[in-house]
Amino acid sequence: MSWFMKNFVRDNAFTLAMLPICAFLYSLSNKFGGNVSRGGIGPDAWPKAAILLIVSVSFLELAVYVFKHRREVGAVAQEAAKAEDGEEKTLYPRLLYAGCLLTTGYVAVVEYFGFTLTTYAYLVAFMYIGRYRNHKVIWGSSLIGALVMLFVFVKVVYVSLPEGVAPFNALTWLLYRLMNVN
Amino acid sequence: MAEIVANFGAGIMNVMTPTMLFMLFVGLMVGLIAGVLPGLTLMMGIILVLPFTYSMDTTQAIVLLTAIYLAGNYGGAFTSILFKIPGEPMHVPLLWDGYSMARHGMASKALGWTLVASLGGGLASGLLMVFVSEPFAKIALDFSTPEYFAIVLFGMSGVVVLGTKSVSRAVISLGIGLLIAVVGIDDIFGAERFTFGISILADGIDYLTVMVGAYAVAEVLGRIEEGFNSPSVQQMGQVKTNLPSWAEMKAKWASFARGISIGSFIGAAPGAGAVVAAFVAYGVEKQTCKGREAMGSGMAEGIIAPQSSAVASVGGAMLHLLTLGIPGSGATAIILGAFMLHGIQPGPQIFVSNPDMVYTIYGSFFVGLLLMCLVGYLAVKPLVKVLDYPEAVVSAFVMVLCFLGAFTIRNSITDLWMMIVFSILGVLMAKYNFPVAPMVLGTILGPLAERNFMTSMISFSNDWTVFFTRPVSGFVMVVTILTLLGTVCWPLWKQYRHNKPAATN
The missing domain is CATH 1.10.287 (Helix Hairpins)
Known part of the structure; x- marks a missing residue:
C-alpha cells in the first residue's frame, strides 16, 4: 500500500x-x-x-x-x-483501553454482584488505573462513596438499584436492613 | 406588563422558602465547582445531578439545574484568571486579558471585573427573559408545524455553522444524531425503525443516554488517556475580589452593552451557546473597543465582553426553551429532559397552564445570580482549592454517577449498554476530530424536526413550498439558507481574494 x-x-x-x-x-x-x-x-x-x-x-x-x-x-x-x-500531548492509550474495559465490565457484572459490591470494586480499580496511589484514600473513599450512593439513590431518590444474585444479594439485603429500607 | 411584574414578584416570593433557597445554593455550588474543575464540565455537572431530581417537585428540579447552568458560566473564570486553567471552554477568552491582568499584579481587579460582568450580563438577560418571554409565547401560540420546523432547522444549522472548525464533519456528526433519533417506533406511521429486534429499542434511544455517554463518559475516558494530568495549584497567596468603582464601570458601558447584546442574541439562537457567545463577544470587542490595539495585554474590556456575554446567553437560551420548547444547547436540553421526566412539555402553553412555575424559575434566576456573585465574592479561595483534589478520585465518582444517570432514566441495564456504545462513539469521534455537540443536538432536535416536517407535509398535501410561503417560516428558512451559504461561500471568497494578487503578480 x-x-x-x-x-x-x-x-x-x-x-x-x-x-x-x-x-x-x-x-x-x-x-x-x-x-x-x-x-x-x-x-x-x-x-x-x-x-x-x-x-x-x-x-x-x-x-x-x-x-x-x-x-x-x-x-x-x-x-x-x-x-x-500543533502541540502534541502525551497520551496513554493503555489507560484508555483499561478504562473502557473496566467500564464495560462494570455494566456486564453489576446485575450479578449487585450495585454496592460492583461500584466499590469499580471505584477502587478506576482510581488505580487513573495513576492515583494513595491507598488509604482509594479504599476509604470508595467504600464510603459506594455506601452513600446506595443510601441516597435507594432511600432518598427511590431508585431500585441492581441487588445482585445469590449469594451476593445477601450483602445488599443486609445493607438495606441497616439503612431501614423496606 | 403589570401582570408580568406581578407574576415575577410572586415568583421571587416563591423562591424565598428554605427548600428553594437550599436547592439554589446546592445548584450554585455544584455549578461553581464544575466550572472550576477542568475535568468536570458544566454539562457533566448538570448530567450528574439529573438523577437526584427524579423524586423532586418539578419546580425545585428545574431551579436546581438552572442554578448549575448559571453558576457553571462563572466558576471557570476564577481559574482562568488566577492560574491560566480555563475550567470551561467559554473561559478561554479570559486567558488573554484576565490572566494578563493577574500577571501584572491586578488579579483581584480582574476577578472584580468578572463578577460585575457576570452580574450585569445575568441581570440584563434575565430582564429580557422575563419581559419578552410571555409576549413572545403569545405570538408562538399561533405558530404551526412549518414555523416550528423552520426554527428547529435554523437551530441545527446554527450548531453546524457556529460551534465547530470543520463544517463537513459537523454535518456528518449532525446526521449521525438524526439517525440515532429515528430509532424506535415512528409516532406518525407506527413503523419500527432500526430496532434490530431489540424490544427496548422500540421505545427509541433517550437523548439523555446519548448525552451521558458521548459527553460525560467519553470526556472522562479522554482525560484518562491523558493520564489525568490536570495542573495542581502550587501557590495561591492572597486571593480576593476587588470591585471596580461606579466611575470605572460607567466608562466601560459600551463593552457591557456589546457583551450583553451578543450573549442574549446568541443564547436565544438555538444551537449556539455560551462558548460561541464568549468568543464572538471577544472578537467584536477586539474590533470595536477604544484602545483595541492593547487587547490581550490585560484590558478590562477583554474580561467584560466575553464574561457578560457568556452569562447573558443563559437568559437567551432559557427564553426559547420555555417559550418554544426547543433546547438550543446541551445544558438546556438536559433541563428539557428534566421537564419531560416530570411530565411537563415546555412551550407557549406553559405560560397559560403553569405560570407559577415559569415565574418561580425566573425568580430563582435573579436570586441565584445575586447569591452566585456573593459566593464568588466571598469564597474564591476555597473554590479554587477544589483544583487540588485528585482528578482520578473525582473522575471515578463522576463515572459512577454517569452510570446512575443512564440507569435511572428507565431502570434498565440496556440503557447502560447504550451509554457504553455512545461513550465509545464519543471517544472515536474526538480521536478523528469530529465534534460531538452536533450529534447530541441532532439527537435532541431530530424528533422535533421530523415530527413537524412530516405533519406539515401531511397537512399541506406534500407541498414543500409551504415552508417558504408562510411569512414566519419563510423568513426563518431564508435566514437559514443564507447562513449556510455564507458559511460555505465566505471561506471560498476569502481564498479567492487571497489568491488574486498572487495571480496578478
Whole structure:
C-alpha cells in the first residue's frame, strides 16, 4: 500500500467506516412498514434524508482530503500534518483501553454482584488505573462513596438499584436492613 | 406588563422558602465547582445531578439545574484568571486579558471585573427573559408545524455553522444524531425503525443516554488517556475580589452593552451557546473597543465582553426553551429532559397552564445570580482549592454517577449498554476530530424536526413550498439558507481574494 493510501485510510477511518454503515442502514430503511398513503412520503423519508446527507458530505470530505494532499509526498506531508496538529500531548492509550474495559465490565457484572459490591470494586480499580496511589484514600473513599450512593439513590431518590444474585444479594439485603429500607 | 411584574414578584416570593433557597445554593455550588474543575464540565455537572431530581417537585428540579447552568458560566473564570486553567471552554477568552491582568499584579481587579460582568450580563438577560418571554409565547401560540420546523432547522444549522472548525464533519456528526433519533417506533406511521429486534429499542434511544455517554463518559475516558494530568495549584497567596468603582464601570458601558447584546442574541439562537457567545463577544470587542490595539495585554474590556456575554446567553437560551420548547444547547436540553421526566412539555402553553412555575424559575434566576456573585465574592479561595483534589478520585465518582444517570432514566441495564456504545462513539469521534455537540443536538432536535416536517407535509398535501410561503417560516428558512451559504461561500471568497494578487503578480 502506498504512503498516500496508508495515510488516507488512517486519517479518514471514521468517515470511511460511515459509508458501509450508511449503505446497510439505507437497505434496512427500504423495509420499513407503516401506513403510508399513496404518493405520500413514508417513515423511511427522514432516515434516508439523514443517510444521504452523511454519505454526500462524507464523499465531499474525502474528495477535499485527496485534493489537499495529492501533491504532498513523504516527509513533507508528515511535517505538514504535525504542524497542523500543533502541540502534541502525551497520551496513554493503555489507560484508555483499561478504562473502557473496566467500564464495560462494570455494566456486564453489576446485575450479578449487585450495585454496592460492583461500584466499590469499580471505584477502587478506576482510581488505580487513573495513576492515583494513595491507598488509604482509594479504599476509604470508595467504600464510603459506594455506601452513600446506595443510601441516597435507594432511600432518598427511590431508585431500585441492581441487588445482585445469590449469594451476593445477601450483602445488599443486609445493607438495606441497616439503612431501614423496606 | 403589570401582570408580568406581578407574576415575577410572586415568583421571587416563591423562591424565598428554605427548600428553594437550599436547592439554589446546592445548584450554585455544584455549578461553581464544575466550572472550576477542568475535568468536570458544566454539562457533566448538570448530567450528574439529573438523577437526584427524579423524586423532586418539578419546580425545585428545574431551579436546581438552572442554578448549575448559571453558576457553571462563572466558576471557570476564577481559574482562568488566577492560574491560566480555563475550567470551561467559554473561559478561554479570559486567558488573554484576565490572566494578563493577574500577571501584572491586578488579579483581584480582574476577578472584580468578572463578577460585575457576570452580574450585569445575568441581570440584563434575565430582564429580557422575563419581559419578552410571555409576549413572545403569545405570538408562538399561533405558530404551526412549518414555523416550528423552520426554527428547529435554523437551530441545527446554527450548531453546524457556529460551534465547530470543520463544517463537513459537523454535518456528518449532525446526521449521525438524526439517525440515532429515528430509532424506535415512528409516532406518525407506527413503523419500527432500526430496532434490530431489540424490544427496548422500540421505545427509541433517550437523548439523555446519548448525552451521558458521548459527553460525560467519553470526556472522562479522554482525560484518562491523558493520564489525568490536570495542573495542581502550587501557590495561591492572597486571593480576593476587588470591585471596580461606579466611575470605572460607567466608562466601560459600551463593552457591557456589546457583551450583553451578543450573549442574549446568541443564547436565544438555538444551537449556539455560551462558548460561541464568549468568543464572538471577544472578537467584536477586539474590533470595536477604544484602545483595541492593547487587547490581550490585560484590558478590562477583554474580561467584560466575553464574561457578560457568556452569562447573558443563559437568559437567551432559557427564553426559547420555555417559550418554544426547543433546547438550543446541551445544558438546556438536559433541563428539557428534566421537564419531560416530570411530565411537563415546555412551550407557549406553559405560560397559560403553569405560570407559577415559569415565574418561580425566573425568580430563582435573579436570586441565584445575586447569591452566585456573593459566593464568588466571598469564597474564591476555597473554590479554587477544589483544583487540588485528585482528578482520578473525582473522575471515578463522576463515572459512577454517569452510570446512575443512564440507569435511572428507565431502570434498565440496556440503557447502560447504550451509554457504553455512545461513550465509545464519543471517544472515536474526538480521536478523528469530529465534534460531538452536533450529534447530541441532532439527537435532541431530530424528533422535533421530523415530527413537524412530516405533519406539515401531511397537512399541506406534500407541498414543500409551504415552508417558504408562510411569512414566519419563510423568513426563518431564508435566514437559514443564507447562513449556510455564507458559511460555505465566505471561506471560498476569502481564498479567492487571497489568491488574486498572487495571480496578478
